[in-house]
Amino acid sequence: MVALQQKKTDSLNPLDVLQEQMASDMDAVNVMILQNMQSEVPLIPQLASYLIAAGGKRIRPLLTLSCTALFDGDMKRAHALSAAVEFIHTATLLHDDVVDDSDERRGKKSANVVFGNEASVLVGDFLFSRAFQLMVSDGNLDILRILSNASAVIAEGEVMQLAAQNNIDTTMTEYEAVIEGKTASLFAAACEVGPIIADQPKEIVSAMRNYGLYLGMAFQVIDDVLDYNANREKLGKAVGDDFREGKMTAPVIFAIQKADATEREFWQRTLGDKNQNDADLATAQQLIKKHNTLAQGIEMAQTYGGRAIASLEIIPDGTLKETLKDLISFTINREF
Numbered sequence: 155m156v157a158l159q160q161k162k163t164d165s166l167n168p169l170d171v172l173q174e175q176m177a178s179d180m181d182a183v184n185v186m187i188l189q190n191m192q193s194e195v196p197l198i199p200q201l202a203s204y205l206i207a208a209g210g211k212r213i214r215p216l217l218t219l220s221c222t223a224l225f226d227g228d229m230k231r232a233h234a235l236s237a238a239v240e241f242i243h244t245a246t247l248l249h250d251d252v253v254d255d256s257d258e259r260r261g262k263k264s265a266n267v268v269f270g271n272e273a274s275v276l277v278g279d280f281l282f283s284r285a286f287q288l289m290v291s292d293g294n295l296d297i298l299r300i301l302s303n304a305s306a307v308i309a310e311g312e313v314m315q316l317a318a319q320n321n322i323d324t325t326m327t328e329y330e331a332v333i334e335g336k337t338a339s340l341f342a343a344a345c346e347v348g349p350i351i352a353d354q355p356k357e358i359v360s361a362m363r364n365y366g367l368y369l370g371m372a373f374q375v376i377d378d379v380l381d382y383n384a385n386r387e388k389l390g391k392a393v394g395d396d397f398r399e400g401k402m403t404a405p406v407i408f409a410i411q412k413a414d415a416t417e418r419e420f421w422q423r424t425l426g427d428k429n430q431n432d433a434d435l436a437t438a439q440q441l442i443k444k445h446n447t448l449a450q451g452i453e454m455a456q457t458y459g460g461r462a463i464a465s466l467e468i469i470p471d472g473t474l475k476e477t478l479k480d481l482i483s484f485t486i487n488r489e490f
Contacts, residue, residue: 169211175477176219179229179236181216186237190284201269201277204260205244214344215240217369221348221362224474231351236287238301240346241285246336248278253316254399258392268394271470281380287417296350306342311335316403322410322418324402324424333374334367341370361468365478368462373485378403379451380488382442395436404454408437417441446450455486 166174191202215236222232250256251264252271258264266274282305288473289298315332318324345366349359381396382405396403402425410421420441424434442448459482469475 155438163464168477168484171448172216172220172477173211174479175474176216176223179219179223179233180212180216182229182233183212183219183240186288187211187240190237190241191281193280197269197273198277198280201248201265202244202281203272205247205265212240213320214243214340217341217366217451218347220474221345221366222351222476224362224469224472225349225352225354225358227348227352231292232348235292235297235301235347235351236344238285238288239340239347241281241288242301242305242308243340245278245281245285246312246340248274248281250312253312254395256395258304264273267305273456289393296348297347300343300346300350304339307335307339311339319399320426320428321402322421324407326404326407329404329407330371333371333378337374337377338367338370341373342367345369357468359464364465365462368458368465369482372458372462372482373380375404375451375455375458376486377439379405379448379455381405382435382439383448392477394438397424397435397438398430400428405447405450408450409438409442409445412445412447413441452486459483459486 187206191206192199218236218239219229219232222229247259248265251259251266252274255266256264257267265277269277271401285305286302292298311332314328314335318328318332342363343366346359346363349362378396378401381393381403383393397406401486406425407419410418413421420434420437424430440444462482463479466475466479
């Protein structure tokens, strides 16, 4: 495993550095996002603006921009495709919050709470459509294939997660398939688009796709770890949402694998049978701490991070490459 150490400096974190490096391009992407979420139906830009204004680091479009700039590709094309990537992501957030009956997103009331489930689903559909319009306008069939496939895989991943929900016999292999679909597939596509814009050879395209895939896997594993051991304000949602929704994530799967009979009964009641009381989250956190499964989750993310770093070995050295490498450790070492 490649060692991933958190850097203790007063400098900007790698995501902030990446945002600075791509600042003018990200400004152009934000203009395209604003232009393409407009509609004569007032509720559409109103709801889309609400979610987009809630913040977020725009990591997926930043990856498309940086993976294009890395190879001196056409940044105007990257602007439009980065906006498409962000629309796909935003649409999935709208749909996810409806499916999960979420109350909060990035520290604010979720769009489905403010505008209703029906509006959230339909505006999510609108954003998906806008994303496909931007892809088609680019005219590259490989890019259209990559991003449309990612959209389908995301939906499959969400359905797989729904099927695994409340099933305490869910395996780690099944969990990894879920997070690859629902999260890592879009990271992979966002990174793969860049070298295609820049007409790079297949081995470079494959390397950047793998970088995005493994970064996305690490990102989601850490998100799932944080749900059991994070500060509410930093997480942007209520800690323990995954537990309350019965989602089978790495910390829980590892804990169930180590559970004795009494502990397994607890997991079956709370997750399998959806019979929870106010004290159960604290008990779940105690069991996760007892079996040290947060550390196992972090180790799992580090393994994916090591693979992401290895994927970049083929890429010529440079400042942007170093930032992408640093982004891996930053993703894994987010504050708990």
